[in-house]
Amino acid sequence: MSELYDVVIIGGGSGGMSAGVYAARGKMKTxxxxxxxxxxxxxxxxxxxxxxxxxxxxxxPQLMDMFREHCNKxxxxxxxxxITDITIDDDGFIKTLKxxxxxxxxxxxxxxxxxxxxxxxxxxxxxxxxxxxxxxCATCDADFYEELDxxxxxxxxxAVEESVFLTKFVNKVTMVVLHDQGILDADRTAQEQAFANxxxxxxxxxxxxxxxGEELVGGVKLKNLKTGEITELxxxxxxxxxxxxxxxxxxxxxxxxxxxxxVITNEKQETNVPGIFAxxxxxxxxxxxxxxxxxxxxxxxxxxxxYIEEEENWRKSVAxxxxxxxxxxxxxxxxxxxxxxxxxxxxxxxxxxxxVVTIDTYKSQNIANRFKVTEVPVVIRFDxxxxxxxxDVKDIAELETLY
Numbered sequence: 001m002s003e004l005y006d007v008v009i010i011g012g013g014s015g016g017m018s019a020g021v022y023a024a025r026g027k028m029k030t031x032x033x034x035x036x037x038x039x040x041x042x043x044x045x046x047x048x049x050x051x052x053x054x055x056x057x058x059x060x061p062q063l064m065d066m067f068r069e070h071c072n073k074x075x076x077x078x079x080x081x082x083i084t085d086i087t088i089d090d091d092g093f094i095k096t097l098k099x100x101x102x103x104x105x106x107x108x109x110x111x112x113x114x115x116x117x118x119x120x121x122x123x124x125x126x127x128x129x130x131x132x133x134x135x136x137c138a139t140c141d142a143d144f145y146e147e148l149d150x151x152x153x154x155x156x157x158x159a160v161e162e163s164v165f166l167t168k169f170v171n172k173v174t175m176v177v178l179h180d181q182g183i184l185d186a187d188r189t190a191q192e193q194a195f196a197n198x199x200x201x202x203x204x205x206x207x208x209x210x211x212x213g214e215e216l217v218g219g220v221k222l223k224n225l226k227t228g229e230i231t232e233l234x235x236x237x238x239x240x241x242x243x244x245x246x247x248x249x250x251x252x253x254x255x256x257x258x259x260x261x262x263v264i265t266n267e268k269q270e271t272n273v274p275g276i277f278a279x280x281x282x283x284x285x286x287x288x289x290x291x292x293x294x295x296x297x298x299x300x301x302x303x304x305x306x307y308i309e310e311e312e313n314w315r316k317s318v319a320x321x322x323x324x325x326x327x328x329x330x331x332x333x334x335x336x337x338x339x340x341x342x343x344x345x346x347x348x349x350x351x352x353x354x355x356v357v358t359i360d361t362y363k364s365q366n367i368a369n370r371f372k373v374t375e376v377p378v379v380i381r382f383d384x385x386x387x388x389x390x391x392d393v394k395d396i397a398e399l400e401t402l403y
Contacts, residue, residue: 005029007304008097008107010083011247013041014290015280016113017067017076018297019304023111024074026305031105032071033097035082040064041115042244042281043290045137047165052290060139063290079105083250086110091319092274093311108311109304112251112263112271112278113297116244116288121153125211126240133217133237138162141237142169148236151176151220153208159241160186160194166239167199174201174233176208178225203233211238246282258284269300274366275311277304310364319385323353326402329368329378331361337377340393344379347399 007023009016012034023030038044046060055063071078081099088095097105118136120126126134135141142165150170152163155177163173175194177184181204184191194200209223209230219234246261255271255278256264262285263278265271271278277300280293318325326344330337341358348354361368361376371380371387381389381402391398 003029003106004094005031005105005107006308007031007109007111007301008033008095008105009111009113010097011041011113011115011280011282012036012039012068012078013113013115013280013293014043014064014067015115015282015293015297015300016041016111017064017071018294019111019113019279019301020071020076020297021067021074022298022301023304024071024076026301028301028305028308030075031077031079031107033079033081033083033099033105035080037080039068039078043293045139046290047139047142047162049290060290079103086251086254086276088273088275093315095275108308109275109277111269111297111300111304112248112255112276112282113280113293113300114247114282115293116246116281118240119243119245121208121240121242123208123211125213125217129211129213129217129238132215133213134211135237135239136241138165138239141239142166145170145237147171149174149234150237150239151208151233151235152239152241154241154243155179155184155186156241156243157186157190160184160190162239162241163200164190164193164197167197170199172199172201174203174235176203176206176220176222178205178207180205208238244281244288248282260284267299268303269296270303270307274370275304275307306363307366310366314364314367317355317357318382321355321382322384323355324351325355325357325382327357327359327380327382329359329361329371329373329380330376334376336393336396339396340377340379340399343396343399347403 006028007030009019009032012032020030020032043060044064049058049060049063083097084100085098095107146169149172152175166173205225206222208220210221212219222231248261255273263283265278265283269277269279279296279300281288328341344356348356359367377393379391389402
């Protein structure tokens with residue numbers, strides 16, 4: 001069994017490494033576990049990075065190298081492994097992660113930043129020619145197609161940006177687009193770049209019906225969506241950019257997911273399981289970009305730090321306290337709450353075996369939710385860490401029933 005970490009981040013992409021920087025800089029003992037040989041995630045396969053604020057010109061791999069250097073500066077630890085199982089102790093605080101090779105890691109909090117993988121359309125020939133002319137990464141494979149012709153499937157930002165990048169290597173790019181002529185899903189800037197590039201041609205209202213070849217890709221069959229006509233196009237490669245699928249199989253029975261498999265989080269990047277957070281492309285969100293993933297990671301790291309502080313304070317003040325703890329759930333806007341706290345402190349003043357613990361229900365929502373506190377003031381008496389009596393205070397005289 002490994003030493004106990006404050007946070008284990010699963011995934012070393014932009015979201016995971018951003019979380020690592022914030023966590024380690026906040027003096028949290030931080031580990032990033034990445035299943036691939038290199039960190040960087042999908043961003044490390046992106047040819048050009050023109051929209052990350054402050055970075056005027058860089059490739060995806062260059063930017064991710066800078067993220068990694070930033071993590072190293074603050075002492076983030078890295079390990080390679082594929083997480084297959086997560087278990088949580090009975091008290092809900094300590095989590096154990098297991099890898100496919102049997103390694104185990106213990107941590108107080110987890111940030112899931114596993115990202116997403118390219119969507120497989122299931123076109124005839126797609127799986128057979130993967131790595132033999134079918135590719136999902138222009139940065140990885142563009143130089144294999146120098147002076148050759150390739151097809152790009154898709155019309156979103158990634159498809160258009162990678163098509164423009166491919167023109168630096170290939171003879172011609174043919175984009176197969178299912179929309180009417182002139183309609184792409186990419187933003188205006190990307191569209192303008194594509195339409196202005198004389199190496200990019202378009203086949204509108206069409207989809208790839210089949211990828212053909214012998215040992216390597218030799219062509220595609222295209223289907224016109226309006227006429228149903230099948231035509232053949234000779235090509236040396238097919239690049240697929242038709243969206244992504246979140247990597248959440250290992251947590252599908254642990255945290256709440258959307259029907260599409262993305263992790264559902266709140267504004268603090270919290271999942272429905274206390275102490276487990278998620279960041280980046282693995283989450284349900286409006287925009288999946290390096291900058292938004294980095295923002296998610298920062299939020300998740302700070303939220304994890306607050307969660308640990310809240311839980312450790314609870315354990316020290318209540319769960320592991322051998323005497324009587326009067327726990328007052330309150331919020332600063334409630335005058336009744338302040339009166340209750342003052343009265344409790346007076347009652348406990350002369351009894352060293354008793355203490356008053358205040359829980360701000362806004363700042364400590366996990367604790368409040370655990371004891372189903374929805375309105376304040378509420379006082380719960382704990383004897384040696386065990387709940388003994390609860391009063392939803394309507395009249396301050398009701399506090400006498402706690403003694």
